[in-house]
Amino acid sequence: xxxxxxxxxxxxxxxxxxxxxxxxxxxxxxxxxxxxxxxxxxxxxxxxxxxxxxxxxxxxxxxxxxxxxxxxxxxxxxxxxxxxxxxxxxxxxxxxxxxxxxxxxxxxxxxxxxxxxxxxxxxxxxxxxxxxxxxxxxxxxxxxxxxxxxxxxxxxxxxxxxxxxxxxxxxxxxxxx
Numbered sequence: 001x002x003x004x005x006x007x008x009x010x011x012x013x014x015x016x017x018x019x020x021x022x023x024x025x026x027x028x029x030x031x032x033x034x035x036x037x038x039x040x041x042x043x044x045x046x047x048x049x050x051x052x053x054x055x056x057x058x059x060x061x062x063x064x065x066x067x068x069x070x071x072x073x074x075x076x077x078x079x080x081x082x083x084x085x086x087x088x089x090x091x092x093x094x095x096x097x098x099x100x101x102x103x104x105x106x107x108x109x110x111x112x113x114x115x116x117x118x119x120x121x122x123x124x125x126x127x128x129x130x131x132x133x134x135x136x137x138x139x140x141x142x143x144x145x146x147x148x149x150x151x152x153x154x155x156x157x158x159x160x161x162x163x164x165x166x167x168x169x170x171x172x173x174x175x176x177x
Contacts, residue, residue, distance in 0.1 A: 057117035059124040067164045069125040071171030073116075073137065074150060081139055081177055088138035089114035089123050089147070093131055100155055103134045103146055132159045137176045147174040 062068040073089060075082065083089070091112040094102045114123035135147040135156040147156045150173035160169065 057119070057122065059115050059117075060126050062126040062128070062166075065165060066127040066129065067160050067166075068168040069128055069160075069171055070168050071123055071135070072173045073121045073123055073147065074173055074175045075121070076175050076177065081143075081145065083176060084138045084140050084142075087114060087116040087118075087123075089116060090136045090138065090144075091125050091128065091133045092136045093133055094157065099157065100134075100146055103136065103144075103157075105144060106136070108138070128160065130160045130162050130164070132157070134158075135171065135174055139176075145177055147176060149173075150175050 069091070073083070090106065091114070092103055092106050093111070095104045096102060112125050112128060114125050116123045137145050137147055139145060148154065149156055156171065156174050158171070
């Protein structure tokens with residue numbers, strides 16, 4: 001005949017937990033007068049905006065005989081990919097290949113860099129000559145990522161002709177990635 005041992009430990013554990021719950025839910029024995037009280041006052045800040053005006057960002061203009069490009073960069077997921085903080089939108093002249101494979105690696109200072117309004121993501125390239133280009137964003141980690149059109153998701157690879165000289169070409173909203 002097999003005898004089962006009583007489960008004294010499990011019964012004790014359950015009883016202790018119940019007691020702890022009952023004691024833990026009782027009100028404190030000290031009265032508010034005897035306890036140290038801390039009062040934190042939160043200051044109220046009132047900003048008078050009646051006399052303040054937000055100055056629009058002023059972009060440089062292209063010299064005569066060149067093309068100006070205007071657009072807006074939207075960062076879809078800043079937790080995974082963030083542009084470098086030094087206005088990291090570049091216009092890279094395309095190489096021989098088609099599509100993304102034709103975008104060469106570049107060195108900062110050797111390709112046109114956009115002027116960027118950091119508060120809005122609006123950007124402008126000035127003094128651009130006709131040709132085939134890609135808009136490329138340099139990330140904080142130094143990666144060179146081609147921007148994409150928010151409209152259809154295609155890479156922002158563009159060809160500009162002599163007909164666009166002395167004009168501002170709207171690139172629309174571009175995204176990273």
